[in-house]
Amino acid sequence: MVGYHPAGRDTALYTAVQDVKAGHWMQMRQVLARTGTWREWTARTQVLGVAAARRNVVELWLREEPQSVAARVMYARVTTERALDAHRSRQPAKDPRRVQQLDELADRARQACRRADGLSPGDPVAPICLLALAETDTAGRFPEHRVAPPPPDVLLPHGPWGLLEAAHRREGFSREAWHRMLRVLQVGPGSVYLSRRAVAMDFARWSASKAPLGSPLLLLPLYAHVEEYRARRDRGDVMLSLWWINESIASAIAKAFEDWFGRCNPAAASSADLNYLAHALTAGGFLKETAAVFHAIGDYATPAPWQYVTHDPDQWREEFEATRSACLRRFKPPPLVGRCP
Template sequence: MGLQDFAPVYHPAGFDPELRAVLADLQLGRWLAVRDLLVRTGGDWALRTARTQVLAVAAARTDAVEAWLAEEPGSADAVVMRARVAVERTLQAHRGEHASTGVLEREARQECLIAAQRVPADPVPWVALLALAQVDVGLQCGEHWRVAWEEMLPAGPWGLLARVGERDPAGNREAFHRMLQFFYSCPHTSVVDAINFARWAASWTPVGSPLRMLPLYASIESYWRHRQDGTLDPLQHRQWSREPVVHYVRGAFHGWKERLAPSTSVVDLNYLAHALWAGHQYADAAKVFGALDRYATRLPWAYVCDDPGHPESAVREFVRARAQCLTTTRTHATPAPKHRLRPV
């Protein structure tokens, strides 16, 4: 198979084979495997947050969690998953502009508070509450508009982020992405606010932290929004090879883990591969593409492809970028042929 014939794989479980197996069961409405997986996950907050997020998307289309609670009403994990599923259904209704969004949001908030009380050390109920902030476009809930920790940053659901941080001091990836989503959706904030927040977070997080990827998300979101509203500078694609974007791309790449853990985000690595490729850092991009193996995500490729409305266009963009990076790297790595000396 040639580089251009490469067929990427899209799967929400990513690098987590245990989660992949459980999702197959969950999609059939079975919950026992979910219960056992969360028991094995324990207090690994990064992994627990990532797994419950993916599980909630699948469970929202079934009654598996409801069946679990009916069988085991004393299960704390089931209570947390009920909150996760309620939030996911609310977000789906909000994206679809359904009239039921308000009712679902209130119910989801209540489920999150119940879960937070039931498992006080768990950051996941607070991450779920933070996810609901983007639905509150009218800022009806006071906790969604608190003064920021830094003077130059906008107000937002900082109290909820702090609650997550108290329980997961390492820096919860999803929580910070939920903050970004709030700044994108709130009518009183902007993409510039999101960029400033992302750069602030990346400035103090340790090497190897997934929070160092945040500026990459904010930069591509800015590119996409300018593209959508017709204000895109023809030279804006060059931002990936210019400061300060290069600084943040290098910061994200430095310390990234080539030995991938189950909690490693496939989306993060797609954003990193894109940023390096777009900045003509082909050798480093090839390393990330190599680590990704076949795993791809729709974004950011759909934002930069020729026809964002067609999924196959995003696939082609991913395949093209991957092939260019791997081909360039292999060409440069090929040693020059040795010249034989002619006998005298």
């Protein structure tokens, strides 16, 4: 039975998320105390931050343990999620009082991030959250959101490049940091010559060109292509049937399969990344390769991208299962061999 949970295969994180939803914080505290790498720390705090954003669980934790660094980091997470959620759900905000309220939420999150950063200066979460908050700066209040790109990549737009670099110094090629940057560029002002999606696509391709073998950033162009596909479908583009077999897109799909999936441990990979790759391989006609990815996914399907490519987003599970069944009827998946840590 296909199901979805943001924790994916991380059973300890699953327990903590369920505890947070019940209004408790002890399991969150325990799972974070047992987290051993920045990569895992970033991923787990992100999932927990989303789960806790509409509850006062982190505030209760801080009340009990005001000196806890982990609780301060989680407070930065939840205040960031609250600011982003308010900004996205109420755009465009034309009422000056509402604009002020949104700015105050974002400023509160920035203060929480800076306090967490002061307590744990090597932690990548604070700069990642500050990078994410650039999305809310629609008036251009903060100079750090309008920094020139690193030379010689002058064709990329100005943006929060310093915050991306700060996150990169702490967690090299951080998956979340690059995805946050992609989102900022997708919703940003773009330029006179390029649409926001074109700017985001250039960034995704640039990122994939810099990423090492086995890095999930090699899939970033696939995320950008899905967004472009959605926009074209909404406009009624009649040529969408040919979208995924375009030569440049097919090349990006093949590179993602060979240089990421072929070199990583699928059991430790992001469920979203596996699902995006499975969709792209199927749409691009790489059915034999798709079988191995579907085997790695198991029943850990994710709503995106399946909800974006079906006529009824609520039927995304049916879309996933139909695509998987059609593929596995024709091809038996090979044994999985992961080579990245």
